[in-house]
Amino acid sequence: MNQQLELLIKMQKCDDIIGEKEKLKKKLPEELNSLKENLKKAVQEVEESKKLLEENLKAQNLKEMDIRENKDKIAKYKNQLLTIKTNKEYKALNSEISHLEAENSQIDDELIELMEEESQLRKQLKEREEVKKTAEDNLKANEDKLNKKIESVTAEIEKVREERNSYAKNLPRSIIKRYAALIKHKNRKAVVFNENNACSGCGFQIRPQLVIEINEGNRIISCENCGRILVAKPKTD
Ligand SMILES: [Zn+2]
Structure with a gap:
């Protein structure tokens, strides 16, 4: 076969390899990005759980404050009962006391619901923190590896390109x-x-x-x- 044709075939073989390696080189950063995206999502989910837990604890605090306020009022009214003169006033105060006690029992129920939710949220947070840790480990383990791979593929492409150019040197410019x-x-x-x-x-x-x-x-x-x-x-x- 004509020497020029032989060189052209060799050059095409080089370009086939370059094409494959270019594809791989493009794919590697995408893999790295998807690991980064995974971690980002996991971090967001942890933050979300933390926020929900914080809101829950705040709500519990408010309920506890309401219960305390009501208890103070009840104590105050009970003291007043001792000094009351008329039956009508006595009845009115007593009914106010039972109203506050009923309210407290209602708030207590709500508090228990919030506490149940709190324990669910703590469980969720723990699970999400584990997912985050795994995503972090995954990224850490693969980041260096993928970056090294990108470097080595780049070097390989360069090498094949040099080989192709060495063949080209023996061909006319046209x-x-x-x-x-x-x-x-x-x-x-x-x-x-x-x-x-x-x-x-x-x-x-x-x-x-x-x-x-x-x-x-x-x-x-x-x-x-x-x-x-x-x-x-x-x-x-
Ligand atoms: Zn054709």
């Missing part, structure tokens, strides 16, 4: 320019194969005369449809 344009505009495929007498790049049927020339491999043949460089399919796959 051919390199054409190859580069095809890589850029034709989906990273500049050199394609004769696949059952059709272009493996676009599927266009190859004329019999061109098939013969492709098999001879003495000159660069282009697909008449997509313009890619056509070569014979290697026998050993």
Whole structure:
């Protein structure tokens, strides 16, 4: 086979590898971002639980204050009972006392509900803190690993690029320019194969005369449809 064609095939192999590695390189930061997002969500959920717990404790405090106030009033009224002269006043005060006692028993029930909710919230907070810890550990364990992987893939791409450029040095500028344009505009495929007498790049049927020339491999043949460089399919796959 023509030496130029051989070089072009080698260059395409390099560009295939570069394409794969570029895809991987793009995917790695996405993995890292999803770990960061997980942690962010876990932190938000912990904060939310903390806020709910805080609100619950505040509500409990208010209820306790109400109960204390009512108790003070009850004590005061009970003292007043001792000094009361008329039956009417006595009755009125007594009814006020039982009203306050009923109110306190109601507040007490509400307080118990809040305390039950508190214990649920504490349980939820504990669970969410565990989820957060796991997310933190996950990010920590993978961040370095993924960053190193991104670095190494970048270095690998650079190496393959250098290899490709070393082949290009032995080709005329016009051919390199054409190859580069095809890589850029034709989906990273500049050199394609004769696949059952059709272009493996676009599927266009190859004329019999061109098939013969492709098999001879003495000159660069282009697909008449997509313009890619056509070569014979290697026998050993
Ligand atoms: Zn084609």
